[in-house]
Amino acid sequence: MAEKTKRHRNKKKRDKAILRPRKHSLINRTFLTQGAITLLLILIQIAFIVLAVIYLINEFILIMMLIDFILVLVVIFAILRRPGDISYKIAWITTVAILPVFGSLLYVWVRMFPNTKIIIKRYNKRIEETKEVLPQNVEIVKRMKEDYPTYGGVFAALYEQTAAPVNANQKLTHYKVGEDAYPYMLEALENAKEFVFLEYFIIAGGKMFGEIIEILRRKVKEGVEVRLIYDGLNHLTSVPRNYHRHLRKTGIKVKVFAPLSSSVSPYQNNRDHRKLFIVDGKVAFTGGINLADEYINEIDRFGYWKDTVVKIEGDAVNTMTAQFLQMWSILGKDRKKPMELEKYMRENKVEEEINNYLVPYIDLPDNKMAISEQLFVSQIAQAHKYVHVFTPYLVMSESLRKEIIFAAKRGLEVIIIMPSTPDKRLPFWVARSYYKKLIKEGVQIYEYTPGFMHAKATITDDEFVNTGSVNYDFRSLFLNYENGIIVADKDYAKTVEADFQECLEQSLKISEKEIKEFPWWQKVMGRIGRIFGTLF
Template sequence: MWTSILLGIYILITLSIVIAILLHGAKPSKSLAWLLAIFAIPVGGIILYLLLGRNRRKNKLVQLKRNLFKRLPNPDYNQVNAFDGKFRKLMTLFYNNSHFPPVGNNSLQLLKDGKTTFDAIFGALERAKKEIHIQYYIFEDGELANKLQELFKRKLSKGVKIRMIYDGIGSFSLSRNYLKGLENMAVEVYSFLPFKFGRFFSSLNYRNHRKIIVVDGKIAFTGGINISDKYLKGDPGLGKWHDMHIKIDGPAASHLNQVFMMDWYLVCQELLQPLENPVCATQFTSDSLVQIVSGGPDDDFPALEQTYFSIINSAKKYVYITNPYIIPSQALIKALQTAALSGVDVRLLVSENADNRLVSWSVHSYFETFLKSGIKIYLFPDGFLHSKIIVSDDAISSIGTANLDDRSFEQNYEVNAIIYEKGFAQLLKEDFLKDSTASKRLSYEVYIQRPWIRKLKEGFGKIFSPLL
């Protein structure tokens, strides 16, 4: 009797999931993969789907975000008429996705690796007069965290308001004692989708991967660097961590602040101030145009995927990409191959060392087809390269938190800064070429001769690439 009841419950759950996949599956290939997993792996397939496959658009955060957007005035699409020049289409796309127009009169500073970045961050935090907003995917106990805590104590004593968001999974190791210390000091701190068994299935797969600091709404930082001592001391297994960040002093900082404020509403339902649609730049010949692009699983379109896709398609001479997790969609694969076959100099810089074997196998599984189309691939040997950079034609560049994979495009909350400035693009290009010189360039003729066991591992990784 009990066997029949359990079997009946299992069949009902299976049917409900199948119906949900058929109704809400966005990609046929991914929907088919989940259907095969559910029928081929009894019970296990259902558990995997509940953990990794559900569509965030039906969950609580979506409703919260809709409530938030009801408080915003309608986007002023007349601003698009002011966009001018060769990047008009890109500016329009980014505005339609994220509602942040390009703004000028920004002072930009490229920050490479941990010491340079944290020196600049602590310098800006020390000068805070009114408020500090800080948001990180990974926030770990250690010297950096302790130094921040001491700084917070000093700034709070001077009346500075401090708000902090950390991701519930990315910062899972952050100690309760540390958080309690922040709360006792009157730091307003919240976890984004905290790890709770009651909400385990609904929240595990959707993370806030953003890294944002905003000081007084005027100075902001974003990029790939988290709050972790490994950026200063290295990692016992991987060695030194290399990464990029950007400091923005100017109007674009307020746009990053608005991204923080929207996330703040999601974690505690507090609207810090009336949200307004930002006004676009009036002078598009400025050498400091910056446009913020944010994206998440509750958006209508994959904003960051479209960002990378459009920059690649717009390239005329070259497009250089640094990223540790290049697990591209079919659209991005075709964009990269089409650009290379059209004579564009397409180069990828990837870390030779990896923090996850399965992810590394998946990344390498695309190398053969890339090399065959003329894409140049470089493996950076020194430590772990974690930067998320794209630069093209000495004209446009992107720096931020998004990787080139489905997780960043469809499951994580991410943010990138798009810079329309020749000098900044050339700076990133020079840095890319310098790192490439110190790296090992792969050869198609040699790579296809790799051992069959390596190809087998890559094939295994590729199967799981949509879930990574």
């Protein structure tokens, strides 16, 4: 019985033992099967998600590439359609091609942002108002066309765009360097009785500007109206940001052109590069110099500073006065006020007989006529003996470069004097990147060895001179506000040409040998700068 019970108990144990594994096996298999299925489903889900993401990414990329391609095409088409120099267009197209989205958006932003257009529209309105006060002198135009049949038309054409009439019998004095002109500028200020208008790209503390400010303070106390316009970049480089407020406390009326601000606008790329020095509407100075010590060689920055100044006496001063007031009237709150041109116009008849014609001109950014460029091209195209150029920079437009080369091909003596010591390295390297081609085509390039050549003048045939603030570069030709005078005057032209010849004797003629010795990395930087340097 006991044995039977023991067998039964063992049987039950065995049964349990047998049942337990079977039961456990069934559960385990069920669990494994469900886990496998779940795992499989998860893997399928992950695979599906991965495939979907890859598909969507590919679709997104394809869509973005398509949008990008269309955007680039539209922008390039817009660039090509827009009037302008081919080098400028190539620079934009290259930028868009390398950085499609950024380049396209940058171009749209620059072209569509209204600030520059608003300012230009405002300025053009003032030009139209000026025509009511400064009419073109038909008799002078007729006489000039008889004396200079082709140039007469060029001079007269400036009136439509700039309200600058042709003037005759103007007294001109050429100063070879800033320190020669400076005493006469101070003398003019000391003799001021009614008003002084100054507009300059650069002002900086030191002897020159300090002495000018001292005289202006005294003149304000004497009842002379004093106005000063300077470019806003000076707040970054040479004067405190609140400097204009300090000057206003002395009674000097001051305006800052395009002061630097936290807001980013394309119009900040357009600077006031003009140089106007006007006293009582009777005498004016313009040229390359600004109001800082290096321009009168009081300090040495880049070796000897070579610049030129022209003093103007006669009716042309009225035009320059109007040009100052045009700029003044578009800045700040005065843009809604009349210019009061009549108040500042003066009779300026020159006593002596001088056989010449003169037009003080201005140029604006984004000007479809590209006045400065057209004047240079016209002057060079009509030359029949020589073309001599002072310039600190040489990043020419395609049209100007072709005309320079064609003049050499026509057998004219074409000489350009550049600095040997640059004030800005990259533009200098870019300029040198053009030397080889120009020299090969017959253009002679010289570099002024005493130091920095900052003079800006184009002399042709001992008859015509174009001088002022305009450089042979894209910034002057297309981006900045500029001023200058174009003159038909044999005596004045010969004086400026004599100055040119003196500089030539102090300059090194550049040949292919010198070009080969330029550092290779400067050549590389120059070539790269040629592509993008036209934009900024």
